[in-house]
Amino acid sequence: MGNALRFLYGQCCKPSTAHDSETLGPHGVSAATVGVSALAQDLLQFDITSQVPEGLSQHVVSSKKAQANWYTKLxxxxxxxxPPPKTPEEAARLVILTLKRHHKADVEGLLAFYGLPPPHTLVQPHAVGVAPQWPEGxxxxxxxxxxxxxxxxxGDTITVYVNTEDPRESSSVPRDVQVAATQRSKARAVKNYTKADELQKKIVDAGYRVLNGPNNEDILxxxxxxxxxxxxxxxxxxxxxxxxxxxxxxxxxxKCLVIHAYEEDRYxxxxxxxxxNGVFVQESMLKKGLAWHYAAYDKRPELESWEKGARAARVGxxxxxxxxxxxxWRKDRREGR
Structure with a gap:
């Protein structure tokens, strides 16, 4: 990690000349490289010293302690x-995905500090390492x-939650769920926890949930x-x-996940x-010998290859x-065998 960051910093963070002075960002490098190289430099320094960069507090609202928490996650x-981020867009997406539960103003302030693209300018944001175009289907x-x-x-089923501020979700939240979430916040503010729990149950029964954010804010x-x-x-x-x-x-x-959804099953x-973070989870499970390739429903040759490799290595x-x-095994249990 340290060597990779040092290499990136050495390639991008070279001393600027007077000719470049008008395009300098807050870290003294050109506007074209400030985002990735400066973030790499600061992560390297944080890994060594546990200190966040000077001047960041002028761009964000949270405390130094909260800032240290961000850099630990980043x-x-x-x-x-x-691979690690190589462009400002990739670096911005890593920051946004990693700090998604944090205060919007802090995330935008951090991006601004590094001269990275703000969220609204990124088209179809994806996790680092994920193809920019969706696969067929x-x-x-x-x-x-x-x-x-x-x-x-x-080993093959998880429950996830998506912030309803996400553009895909925001337009489809039922009105009664929105009202219940607002009423729950008010009930908690006056310490009427019985009422708040009743409203939370109503929200959960509708397929939603109010989660506690990093700054103690409610996230529907x-x-x-x-x-x-x-x-x-x-x-x-x-x-x-x-x-x-x-x-x-x-x-x-x-961790925050990126999921490409293909269909809904009978359940x-x-x-x-x-x-x-760019890791294809199914690939990892297959290579470690902790899952079968479900060939009856998925014919992708790479999945077959990963299973064969694990078989040959006799892992898992x-x-x-x-x-x-x-x-x-499931069929035998259904038939009582």
């Missing part, structure tokens, strides 16, 4: 991004709030149950069922491809010579 996201894209550990049901979010497309992980009571769930938790816990779940469930297929 540092982790940068380490996981494959994608019906819509979800950009989630950070995933809670309790939201992972097993829509609930989605996601079935990871193209894989079938061992059920919880099967061998490696526990390990599959734990690996999925490790991949997504506390009302969105069947989709899940990306986390493939340590067994003849592991039971989860779809056959």
């Amino acid at each position: 540092l982790a996201a940068w380490k996981e991004a494959k 994608v019906k819509f894209e979800l950009q989630t709030l950070p995933v809670d550990v309790k939201a992972v049901a097993d 979010a829509r609930k989605y149950r996601i079935r990871l497309r193209g894989i079938d992980a061992p059920e919880s009571k099967m061998p490696f069922g526990k390990e599959a769930k734990e690996e999925l938790v490790k991949l997504v816990q506390g 009302g779940r969105c069947v989709g491809d899940v990306y986390c 469930l493939w340590a067994s010579s003849n592991p039971e297929k989860p779809w056959e």
Whole structure:
């Protein structure tokens, strides 16, 4: 991580000449490179010193302690991004996705500090490493709030929440849900928690939830149950069922996801491809031998290849010579065998 940041800084943050002086950004480099290179430099410094850059407080409203929390998250996201951001647009998207639950003014202030594009100028924002165009068959894209550990049901199913301020969601929130969310905030303000809990139940029953934001603000979010497309992980009571769930938790816990939704299954779940900071989650599960390629429903050759690689390496469930297929295990249970 440190070497990668140093290389990027060395390539982009070269001393400016007098000819460049009119285009200098707040870090003393050209406007064309200030976003990525300066952020890389500051993340490197934060990794070493745990200190946020001087002058940032002039652009944001939160405390130094909150700022340090941002840089901790950004540092982790940068380490996981494959490849790391190389353009101002990619860097801006990483910041926006990583700090999505934080105060809008803080996110915009941080972007402005680095001369990065503001959110409204980015077209179809995606996680770093995700193709800018949707693959064929994608019906819509979800950009989630950070995933809670309790939201992972097993190795191939998760529950996610999407902020209703998202343009796709904002126009479809039922009026009664909006009213209930407003009334809940008022009830909590006067410490009428019984009333607030009643309203929260009404909101939850409608498929939404009010979550607590990083600055103690209320976030009205829509609930989605996601079935990871193209894989079938061992059920919880099967061998490696526990390990599959734990690996999925490790991949997504506390992180914002980008989900390409293809269809809805018979259980009302969105069947989709899940990306986390540029990592394709299904690929990771297959390569670690913690899921089968669900070939009956997904013919993608790359999924087949990843499963074959895990089989050959005898990792995960493939340590067994003849592991039971989860779809056959479920069928046997339905038929009482």
